Amino acid sequence: MSRLRNPWGRPRFLALITGGYILWSVVPVLLAIAFAFNNGRSRTTWQGFSFRWFTGETGSVLHDPALRDALTHTLLLAVICVAVATPLGVALALGLQRWRGRGSGTVNSLMLLPLVTPEIVMGVALLLLFLQVFGGIGLGTDAQAIGQITFTLSYVVVIVRGRLVSIGPEFEEAAADLGAPRRDQFFRVLLPLLAPAIVASAAVAFATSIDDFVVTQYLSSDASTTTVSMLLYSSARGAPTPALNAIATVNLMITLLSLVFAYLVYRRFAGRDEATSIATMEV
Amino acid sequence: MEGEIRLEELCKKFDDFVAVDGIDIDMPPGEFFTLLGPSGCGKTTTLRMIAGFERPTSGRILLDGSDVARVPPHQRNVNTVFQSYALFPHLDVAKNVAFGLKYHKLSKEERAKRVHEALELVDMTDFARRKADQLSGGQQQRVALARALVLRPRVLLLDEPLGALDAQLRKNLQVELKALQAELGITFIFVTHDQSEALTMSDRVAVMNQGRVEQAASPKAVYEEPDTVFVADFLGVSNLLSGTATGADDGACAVQIGDRTLRARQGATDARGDVKVMIRPERIGVEPHANSGEERMPGMVERSVFLGSAYEVHVRVLGGELLKAMVANDGSVAETALESGAAVCLHLPPDALRVLTMSGSEEQAEQQGET
Numbered sequence: 001m002s003r004l005r006n007p008w009g010r011p012r013f014l015a016l017i018t019g020g021y022i023l024w025s026v027v028p029v030l031l032a033i034a035f036a037f038n039n040g041r042s043r044t045t046w047q048g049f050s051f052r053w054f055t056g057e058t059g060s061v062l063h064d065p066a067l068r069d070a071l072t073h074t075l076l077l078a079v080i081c082v083a084v085a086t087p088l089g090v091a092l093a094l095g096l097q098r099w100r101g102r103g104s105g106t107v108n109s110l111m112l113l114p115l116v117t118p119e120i121v122m123g124v125a126l127l128l129l130f131l132q133v134f135g136g137i138g139l140g141t142d143a144q145a146i147g148q149i150t151f152t153l154s155y156v157v158v159i160v161r162g163r164l165v166s167i168g169p170e171f172e173e174a175a176a177d178l179g180a181p182r183r184d185q186f187f188r189v190l191l192p193l194l195a196p197a198i199v200a201s202a203a204v205a206f207a208t209s210i211d212d213f214v215v216t217q218y219l220s221s222d223a224s225t226t227t228v229s230m231l232l233y234s235s236a237r238g239a240p241t242p243a244l245n246a247i248a249t250v251n252l253m254i255t256l257l258s259l260v261f262a263y264l265v266y267r268r269f270a271g272r273d274e275a276t277s278i279a280t281m282e283v
Numbered sequence: 284m285e286g287e288i289r290l291e292e293l294c295k296k297f298d299d300f301v302a303v304d305g306i307d308i309d310m311p312p313g314e315f316f317t318l319l320g321p322s323g324c325g326k327t328t329t330l331r332m333i334a335g336f337e338r339p340t341s342g343r344i345l346l347d348g349s350d351v352a353r354v355p356p357h358q359r360n361v362n363t364v365f366q367s368y369a370l371f372p373h374l375d376v377a378k379n380v381a382f383g384l385k386y387h388k389l390s391k392e393e394r395a396k397r398v399h400e401a402l403e404l405v406d407m408t409d410f411a412r413r414k415a416d417q418l419s420g421g422q423q424q425r426v427a428l429a430r431a432l433v434l435r436p437r438v439l440l441l442d443e444p445l446g447a448l449d450a451q452l453r454k455n456l457q458v459e460l461k462a463l464q465a466e467l468g469i470t471f472i473f474v475t476h477d478q479s480e481a482l483t484m485s486d487r488v489a490v491m492n493q494g495r496v497e498q499a500a501s502p503k504a505v506y507e508e509p510d511t512v513f514v515a516d517f518l519g520v521s522n523l524l525s526g527t528a529t530g531a532d533d534g535a536c537a538v539q540i541g542d543r544t545l546r547a548r549q550g551a552t553d554a555r556g557d558v559k560v561m562i563r564p565e566r567i568g569v570e571p572h573a574n575s576g577e578e579r580m581p582g583m584v585e586r587s588v589f590l591g592s593a594y595e596v597h598v599r600v601l602g603g604e605l606l607k608a609m610v611a612n613d614g615s616v617a618e619t620a621l622e623s624g625a626a627v628c629l630h631l632p633p634d635a636l637r638v639l640t641m642s643g644s645e646e647q648a649e650q651q652g653e654t
Contacts, residue, residue: 173336174369176356178383178434185357188382192373 033252036245043242053246061247066223066231071247073141074210074227075254080145081152081209086202088149089156090194096157097164112158114151122151123218130219140221147215152208156201163197196265203262207255285347286312286437286470288333293342295328302328304494305342310438310472311487312347315464317473319481320491321517326474329491330440333472334363346437357386361438362431366446368423370415376402376426377411383434401433402426404463421452428463438470445480457484478518482506490514508549512639515561520595522562522606528554528638536638541602543580547636554640561637567608568630569596569616580629582606587621596621598629 036054040047055062062068096108114122126147130139137143171193175185213229220230228251232244288310295303303325310316318326331337333344335356344352351359362383370379380398389397402408405425415423424444431439441460445453461484464471475481481488482502489499490513498510509515512523526540536552537544538560547560575581582600594610606629610616620627 170365170367170369171371173334173356174363174365174371175382176336177334177363178430179357179386180383181357184385189371193371 029252032245033249035242036249038242038245041241043240043245053241053243054250059241059243061243061250064243066226067243067247069224070226070228070231071250073225074229074251077141077144077148077216077227078206078209081148082202082206084145085149085152085156085205086198089153089201089205090160090198092153093157093160093164097161111154114154115158117151119151119212119214123147123214126150126215127218138221139219140225143219143221144216144225144227147219148209148212151215152205155204155208159201159204160194160197163194167193196268200262200266203258203265207258207262210251210255210258284312284468287345287347288316288438288470288472289343289345290329290333291343291345293329293332293344294340295325295332295337296340301494303332303339306491306494306496308489308496308499310470312470313468314486315461315471315473315484317475317481317485317488318491319475319478319488319517321476324491325494326476326491327442330363330442330472330474333438334361334440335359360436361440362434362436363440363442364424364427364431364444366442366444368415368427368444370418370423370426370430372415374415375411376407376413376415376418379415379426380430380433382430387434397433401429404432405429420448421456424448424456428460432467432469436469438472439464441471441473443475444473445475445477453480460484482518490517492517509561509637509639512559512561512641515559515637515639520564520607522564522567523639524560524562524604524606526558526560528556528558530555535633538636538638540580540604541600543601545578545580545631545636546633547638548633549635549637551638551640554638557641559639559641561639562606562631562635564595564607564609566632566635567606568632569598569608569610569621570628570630571620572626572628574628574630578631578633580606580631582627582629584621584623584625584627586623594621596627598627600629 035043035046037049037051038047039050039052050056053060057063060067061071092111096104096111099107126143127139130137130143134143137146167190171189172185175189180188211229213227213233216227217230217233220226226234228247232248235244288308290306290308290310293303293306294301306325306329318329320326328337332339332352335351335354339352342352343350346359346361371382374382377398380401381394384394384397398411399408402411405428407422407425407429410418410422410426415426418426427444444460445456448456457480460471473481473484485502487499488502488505490497490505492513498505498514500508505514506518509518509521515521516523524540526538526545529537529539529544531537531552534552535546535548536554538547538558540560545560550561551558570579572581580600582598584596585599585605586597588595588597589612591612593612596608596610598606598608600606608629610621619625
């Protein structure tokens with residue numbers, strides 16, 4: 001066995017597998033994106049490059065009412081979700097971080113439950129809840145927003161708590177030591193230090209909301225509460241045009257951009273690895 | 284003079300763990316007072332109680348006569364330099380220093396002046412616009428000091444502030460800190476586990492162990508006249524011999540160690556029964572083997588460590604105990620006489636021998652160790 005492998009050499013075999021996998025997973029997405037720019041009605045044969053399915057006069061994302069409404073409804077839900085889940089999640093994270101004693105451990109694990117619960121279970125449960133218990137709210141935009149907030153909240157809590165743990169109690173103690181009352185300890189010290197985590201968690205919440213299908217679908221009422229993912233699902237088997245690819249592309253870009261944004265903001269202040277784990281948390 | 288701290292029966296329990304076990308300490312105003320002890324001895328918890336970060340389980344903390352044990356930290360006129368400095372990373376140096384001045388009624392000009400003075404004091408005026416994370420450890424330490432001192436506290440608390448620095452910088456800052464304290468006349472309460480740091484800087488040292496104060500005295504006293512075995516052992520290198528005290532005569536206690544009897548003039552010379560006898564390595568004389576007689580113990584060199592200005596000689600004496608002796612590298616003792624295996628005689632003068640009785644906690648620990 002004198003010709004043992006060179007231990008300093010590149011692991012070619014592993015590189016091959018990795019490269020192969022990346023190709024396998026990315027090619028379909030790239031194909032779908034490519035056909036969003038097809039200058040024809042086909043989603044399988046290339047007929048030249050154009051933006052007609054994005055901005056064209058008829059049937060485009062911009063001018064087809066169904067597509068446009070789906071996109072605006074998706075964004076509306078995402079904005080509500082971020083606006084509610086972020087402050088609520090920050091407050092919860094702070095509370096859970098401080099709360100030491102009986103029950104805190106249980107609550108901490110329960111916070112993670114929405115992250116591991118199969119979405120379909122969550123969707124059915126929420127549907128029953130809105131039909132049986134909160135009949136007053138009913139299905140539709142409100143229910144969809146509440147449903148999305150229910151699980152995006154967990155992401156916010158997990159991200160902000162992670163940051164709280166790495167910040168530690170010392171900065172607040174220093175502020176107190178220098179004469180700052182509780183209010184100022186929070187606003188002058190803790191909040192600025194948490195800012196990157198809060199921005200990152202808002203971006204993740206935004207992306208999660210836009211990508212969600214199951215819960216949003218269950219809690220929808222009529223056509224006006226259709227989101228992009230619901231639209232893609234329902235018309236994929238109908239008479240699809242490249243406009244669907246176009247709206248999917250728009251959706252994907254928004255999600256990607258918000259996650260890249262979260263990664264960049266977080267990396268500036270915390271470690272690269274921590275940032276990567278946050279940006280990939282949702283994907 | 285302001286800045287006196289008195290701790291009375293101060294206790295802190297974390298669940299079942301007793302971190303600070305009823306301590307009484309007097310910290311006179313304007314002194315450099317050090318809490319010294321191994322990790323887990325309760326020194327940091329004590330400091331955190333004085334700062335207000337921990338609430339005492341019982342006992343009183345008197346700052347110039349008034350009990351502040353229930354006063355929240357932001358209302359106490361004491362400031363802290365943290366072990367990790369805890370400079371606010373989102374603020375620059377000047378804003379860090381100015382942070383606490385917001386809570387003092389000052390004009391804008393007055394505030395700027397105070398910040399400038401504080402930075403001048405620690406020689407950091409050139410760095411006023413730098414962010415905290417663009418500073419070296421030593422510079423951060425100075426800024427942390429300025430940030431606390433700018434508020435003109437009655438007492439400054441320092442939690443191992445030199446712990447994160449390299450040896451050379453530590454030495455310099457020790458001197459600077461001590462000079463600064465003398466100049467300002469503020470009471471400094473300094474926490475460290477480094478005995479040499481404690482000895483060089485302090486006016487007074489409280490040696491802590493297992494949540495209790497073993498001894499509080501001047502550095503010279505805790506080093507040369509330790510009250511307990513723990514203090515003797517913790518401060519510097521010391522030799523401890525187990526023996527039986529058989530009675531005092533003419534101010535010297537006769538202690539039987541093995542088949543030898545030594546006379547000790549220091550410490551608890553009126554003790555009887557099981558005791559420890561302590562002697563510092565630099566007080567032991569290493570002599571030729573032929574010298575055996577009174578005040579002497581024969582032995583064999585196990586090892587000599589060359590330290591430059593001296594040799595640390597490890598000698599196994601008759602009876603099996605290992606003693607360390609410091610021999611000055613001044614040519615007075617032939618090098619061959621210190622080679623391992625060489626037979627020597629150790630001179631243990633009565634004036635350097637100190638009789639220590641065991642304190643309660645140590646006796647318990649010893650008994651537990653035996654069973």
